[in-house]
Every structure is written in C-alpha cells, then in structure tokens.
Amino acid sequence: MNTKDPDRIPVYILAGGRSSRFGADKARAVVNGKPLICLITQAVFQYAQTVCVIADTPNKYADLGLRTVVDVHPGQGPLGGLKTALLDCSKSSWLLMLSCDLIQIRPDWVLALLRLRADDQVCIAFRPGGLWQPLLALYHTDVLPVVQRRLSEGHLRMQDLLNQVHALEAPLPENWPSVLQANTPEALNHARF
Numbered sequence: 351m352n353t354k355d356p357d358r359i360p361v362y363i364l365a366g367g368r369s370s371r372f373g374a375d376k377a378r379a380v381v382n383g384k385p386l387i388c389l390i391t392q393a394v395f396q397y398a399q400t401v402c403v404i405a406d407t408p409n410k411y412a413d414l415g416l417r418t419v420v421d422v423h424p425g426q427g428p429l430g431g432l433k434t435a436l437l438d439c440s441k442s443s444w445l446l447m448l449s450c451d452l453i454q455i456r457p458d459w460v461l462a463l464l465r466l467r468a469d470d471q472v473c474i475a476f477r478p479g480g481l482w483q484p485l486l487a488l489y490h491t492d493v494l495p496v497v498q499r500r501l502s503e504g505h506l507r508m509q510d511l512l513n514q515v516h517a518l519e520a521p522l523p524e525n526w527p528s529v530l531q532a533n534t535p536e537a538l539n540h541a542r543f
Contacts, residue, residue: 357399358397358398358399359397359398359399359443359444359445359446359464359488360398360399360400360402360435360438360439360443360445360446361391361394361397361398361399361400361401361402361445361446361448362401362402362403362404362431362434362435362438362439362445362446362447362448363377363387363390363391363401363402363403363404363416363448363449363450364403364404364428364431364432364447364448364449364450364485365377365387365403365404365405365410365411365450366404366405366406366421366424366430366431376450376451377403377411377450377451381453385414386450386451386452386453387403387411387414387416387450388414390448390450390452390455391416393455393456393457393460394446394448394455394457394460396457397446397457397460397461397464398446400417401416401417402416402417402418402419402435402438403416403417403418403419403450404418404419404420404421404431404434404435405418405419405420405421406420406421406424407420408420419434419435419438420434421434422434422437423501426501426506427506427508428447428449428484428485428508429497429500429501429506429507429508429511430501430506431447432447432489432497432508433494433497433498433501435447435489436489436491436493436494436497437494439491441491442490442491442492443490443491444464444467444488444489444490444491445488445489445490445491446460446463446487446488447484447485447486447487447488447489448485448486449485449486449531451531452485452486452530452531453529453530453531454527454529454530455486455530456523456525458523458525459476459486459523462520462521462523463475463476463487463488463520464488466488466518466520467488468518471490471517471518472489472490472492472493472496472515472517473487473488473489473490473493473511473512473515473517473518474487474488474517474518474520475487475488475512475517475518475519475520476519476520476522476523476526477519477520477522478522478526478530481509482508482509482512482513482517483530484508484509484511484512485508485531486530487512487517493515496511496514496515497511500514
C-alpha cells in the first residue's frame, strides 16, 4: 500500500445521460449557488491532473471552464462513457470516473482509492450494501479491452464489469452518506450539504 500522497490523475465526469428522471441537466443543478458539476470538480481538485466531462455534445460545459469529450458510444450508458474516458486518457495510467449527480463526495474518499492502487489491479471501487459504486471509482487503462468486448457484446451493466475484472473493494469510509447521488430534484433538495 502506498501511504504517501499520490500523484494527480485524470478525472472524468460522466454527464452524457438524458437526466429523464431529473427533468433537466443534473450537472447544472444549482447547489449552494454553484452548478453541481462544479462542486464535484472542487471536491476532487487537489487530486486531479485534469478534469474532463464526457457528454453528448462538444463544448457542453465550456462556459463552466470544463473540457468536454463527446461520448463515443452515446446511449450505451456509463460503460460507453468509461470507454470514452479510457481512449481519451492515452497513456497507461489510472483515471478517476465520477457521475455528474454525486451530491456528496469527499476528498478523503478519493485519497483512500488512490492509496490502494497496485500493479495487479485494474479497478478500485467502494461497495456499499454489496453493490459496486462504479461512478466513484478508479480504472486503469489496461481495462479497455474488457470494456470494448462488453460493449460489442451488448453487456452494459457496470456491476458485471467490476465483478468480471475482480475489482478491488475499498473499505467504506465512516462518513459514507445514505444517499450519494441525486436522480431527482427531490433527492437533491433532501440532501445535506
């Protein structure tokens, strides 16, 4: 285990969904006077080499100062977004994948993931209640062939991907919230900030 402070890594935020249950672009939902995607960026900034958004259109978040990469597999859910991020992250390295609707994220959670990196791993994630949290997770670019194969076969479930690659389960932080993501405006309104 690496106990020193880790190097910064590329961070990718998935914002390519339709936000159908939310009714508007979740990433732009205003919380404490700022778009949610900006709060997420601030929470991980100290560990970010770069921050990039995976979205459905180019320059979608340029007005917020965020580089956008267009999803190479639109409509294929988070797995397509992960492939986009892995392709964009050109060299052999780790990346942090986040969802744009994370209403609670702490820098110490990112540090906990980063400290678990090892040469024999391709994915590190939390697993609250027995279900992986694939959109607050580290992925190594070596996982790309598995992601490509699953996409070509139509196997899009992120839970299944993490099980297949034997993701390393990170210890759940003591301050883990009961609600991590906001899929509806009501969930966002009930979150504590």
